[in-house]
Amino acid sequence: MIRLHHVSASRSFRILWLLEEMGLSCDISHYSITDGSLRDPDFLKISPAGRVPALEVDGKVIFESPAIVQYLCESRPLSGMAPGVDHAERVDFLQWLSFAETQASILASLNLQVVFLRPPAVASPAVVKLDVARLRKTLKPLEKVLATQEWLLASGFSAVDTMLGYNLFAVKYFVEMDAFPNVLAYIERIEKRPAYQSARALDGAQEFYSKDFYPVPEGGAGD
Ligand SMILES: N[C@@H](CCC(=O)N[C@@H](CS)C(=O)NCC(=O)O)C(=O)O
Incomplete structure (x- = not known):
């Protein structure tokens, strides 16, 4: 079983997407940036800075998306999602x-x-x-x-x-x-x-952006 600790449209999406690319399904625990759920003591035991993503996989708990990506690629090399250590790329x-x-x-x-x-x-x-x-x-x-x-x-x-x-x-x-x-x-x-x-x-629906574009606020646009 793989469990992804996730906030919609946040950096944990990288892992959700990579798992799909690898053909791996996961259970998703959903959190919100604004409702305090990332500060829940149970979540802080998984991700000490209260950040997503965190991934429970192979009996391990991993936080930091680059570390999760690297671990998934190295533990599942046949997925072809990363060049090997000696590869030119x-x-x-x-x-x-x-x-x-x-x-x-x-x-x-x-x-x-x-x-x-x-x-x-x-x-x-x-x-x-x-x-x-x-x-x-x-x-x-x-x-x-x-x-x-x-x-x-x-x-x-x-x-x-x-x-x-x-x-x-x-x-x-x-x-x-x-x-x-x-x-x-x-x-x-x-x-x-x-x-x-x-x-x-x-x-899930993103909760961050309510506009299509955020211009530099007044006072910052001039040189
Ligand atoms: N370097 C970390 C950054 C993780 C991170 O900051 N995630 C944001 C969401 S994009 C977060 O959980 N923010 C919650 C907060 O700042 O309280 C990673 O790539 O996993």
Whole structure:
């Protein structure tokens, strides 16, 4: 039995999607960012910082999505979701695995400021502007690599596409994507994958975004 501790549309979606790609079913425990369920003492025994994803698998409990992805790929090499240790693409795989969290940390900062802060707290326009610029910069290496290949590894779809691909559905709330046609085409390819579609069907409704786009607030847009 595999159990995924999950918040809809959060980073735990990466694992839900990867499990679908691997043909593995799981039981899902659902939580919410806003209702205090991530601070429940029973959940904190599983994920000490109160974060998702956490995965119960093979008698182990693992938190941190890159660690979960790496564990699933290494324990199930026949899934073909990651190059082996000696493979020529291994370095690319590890690099994108970590880069996904570089990008996601900027998204987390933007989410906190723009989506989750409640009055009287207000977002800093200067910090939001800086974060959006930093986020845009993280799209440039993706745009470049996706100019010549369909997936992040030249050999084809792999687990790092679930790590980084997930992020892109949040990036579009903050960055005008017209300048990144290769990334847009990549998102379209992702949306056509049956495993992505079945994971979305299991995911549940996202509770983060109430608008299609969040522009830099007044005071941060000028130079
Ligand atoms: N590096 C961790 C980050 C996990 C993380 O921060 N998840 C967010 C959801 S995307 C969370 O659980 N936030 C809850 C909170 O901040 O209270 C991972 O990739 O698993």
